[in-house]
Amino acid sequence: MTLDTNWDAIGREAADILSRYIRIDTSNPPGGEANAALFLAELLSREGIESQTHEPAPERVNLVARFGGPGTAARKPLLLMHHMDVVPAVSSSWQVPPFAGELRDGYVWGRGAIDDKGLGTIHLMAFILMKRLGIRLDRELIFMAVADEEEGGALGARWMVENHWPAVECEYVWDEGGTGSQGIIGRSPVFAVSVSEKTSMVVTLTATGIGGHGSMARGTPVDRLVSALLAVRRIKSGMRFDEVTKEFFRRVAETQPAPVSWVVRRAGNPVFRPVVSRAARKSPVIDAMLRDTITTTVVQAGGKANVAADEASAILDVRLLPSTDPGRFLEELRSAIDDDGVTVEALETVPSPPPSPMDSALFRAFERAVSTHVPGAITTPIQTPVATDSRFFRPLGVKAYGLLPAVMTAEDLETIHGANERISLDNLTLGVKIAADVVREVCSTVSLR
Numbered sequence: 209m210t211l212d213t214n215w216d217a218i219g220r221e222a223a224d225i226l227s228r229y230i231r232i233d234t235s236n237p238p239g240g241e242a243n244a245a246l247f248l249a250e251l252l253s254r255e256g257i258e259s260q261t262h263e264p265a266p267e268r269v270n271l272v273a274r275f276g277g278p279g280t281a282a283r284k285p286l287l288l289m290h291h292m293d294v295v296p297a298v299s300s301s302w303q304v305p306p307f308a309g310e311l312r313d314g315y316v317w318g319r320g321a322i323d324d325k326g327l328g329t330i331h332l333m334a335f336i337l338m339k340r341l342g343i344r345l346d347r348e349l350i351f352m353a354v355a356d357e358e359e360g361g362a363l364g365a366r367w368m369v370e371n372h373w374p375a376v377e378c379e380y381v382w383d384e385g386g387t388g389s390q391g392i393i394g395r396s397p398v399f400a401v402s403v404s405e406k407t408s409m410v411v412t413l414t415a416t417g418i419g420g421h422g423s424m425a426r427g428t429p430v431d432r433l434v435s436a437l438l439a440v441r442r443i444k445s446g447m448r449f450d451e452v453t454k455e456f457f458r459r460v461a462e463t464q465p466a467p468v469s470w471v472v473r474r475a476g477n478p479v480f481r482p483v484v485s486r487a488a489r490k491s492p493v494i495d496a497m498l499r500d501t502i503t504t505t506v507v508q509a510g511g512k513a514n515v516a517a518d519e520a521s522a523i524l525d526v527r528l529l530p531s532t533d534p535g536r537f538l539e540e541l542r543s544a545i546d547d548d549g550v551t552v553e554a555l556e557t558v559p560s561p562p563p564s565p566m567d568s569a570l571f572r573a574f575e576r577a578v579s580t581h582v583p584g585a586i587t588t589p590i591q592t593p594v595a596t597d598s599r600f601f602r603p604l605g606v607k608a609y610g611l612l613p614a615v616m617t618a619e620d621l622e623t624i625h626g627a628n629e630r631i632s633l634d635n636l637t638l639g640v641k642i643a644a645d646v647v648r649e650v651c652s653t654v655s656l657r
């Protein structure tokens with residue numbers, strides 16, 4: 209039962225809000241989310257909804273608003289979460305200025321249009337609609353906009369969890385991390401809901417020793433670091449299937465033509481590993497769901513053409529499958545490098561908590577709303593290779609899911625963190641429709657069917 213309202217008007221309103229939201233530059237660093245929080249607070253207040261702000265540092269603000277429900281211990285709230293900060297944009301590579309919030313060709317353009325002000329606008333519209341249409345929610349609904357996600361969340365979601373737990377305590381979090389798409393995985397639209405994340409590790413390699421004069425130095429720290437990095441590149445991590453990825457392949461098999469569907473359904477079977485491995489290599493996201501990955505992101509040494517540096521270092525961005533033991537991985541890395549002159553250390557390890565269940569009220573509500581509004585689409589769990597704010601909630605027993613409820617193309621998705629980020633008006637409208645149904649199903653007393 210879809211809400212009876214003027215969806216064209218709702219879509220236009222969502223586009224207008226998103227466009228104004230984009231115009232508030234919240235590039236992080238420095239973030240400066242205070243103005244964005246003020247903008248959201250004013251929109252909510254116009255609807256008669258009070259919001260609270262929490263300020264972990266000057267100009268850094270997190271906003272929380274609540275609606276409906278007694279929020280009893282038996283049915284803890286559903287929390288809609290998005291982040292207000294965005295990654296910086298280099299305007300020379302854009303077709304439109306990245307912070308103008310332009311509406312052009314049926315799209316809202318600008319940094320954050322997808323990640324994550326688009327999802328925030330969809331959440332906000334669904335939240336406001338409950339109030340406007342006088343819908344009774346038995347379970348409390350929380351709207352939260354956080355700071356600092358793009359720089360690790362220490363002043364955003366993590367800070368809220370650590371310092372204001374009563375304000376954010378909930379049964380479910382609806383976050384970013386997954387998306388609906390078409391033309392990427394199969395013939396029909398696929399809504400991939402993120403239910404888990406990989407373990408992320410930051411590893412440093414440091415080679416020290418004697419550099420010397422550039423005209424004759426040998427076996428310098430730079431040489432040793434280069435050899436170490438080559439050894440790292442030669443590491444071949446094997447494919448592994450856990451419960452989430454097995455279920456992902458079972459479900460997306462439905463979108464494939466025969467006989468591909470037959471193979472995809474059995475992707476976890478060792479017999480088909482070579483075929484699956486070849487196919488997965490073509491899609492970095494799917495490949496990253498199946499293996500540990502290591503990417504060299506920073507290399508530093510030297511400063512003068514004729515001086516060999518005494519120290520050279522590199523940083524590796526490591527993402528491990530939940531079943532990989534970080535300690536053992538480090539040992540394997542050290543033995544692959546096999547050089548006592550190169551120290552290998554984990555700076556930071558964020559372990560992967562158990563996945564959120566696929567048989568929960570929120571996951572089922574996603575499935576139902578998707579099949580109502582996008583006939584023929586399938587909903588599947590995925591394990592996202594990227595880190596999201598959900599990682600601060602899952603270890604506390606909160607069921608957290610990531611989904612942008614829109615049908616994105618490969619071209620749309622490439623604009624995330626890149627140039628020309630944009631979302632169509634149709635997708636915004638669809639997103640609000642799905643979000644409104646999901647919220648009502650999870651929070652209402654009355655059954656919708």
Ligand SMILES: [Zn+2]
Nearest residue numbers: 323324357384
């Ligand atoms: Zn994001």
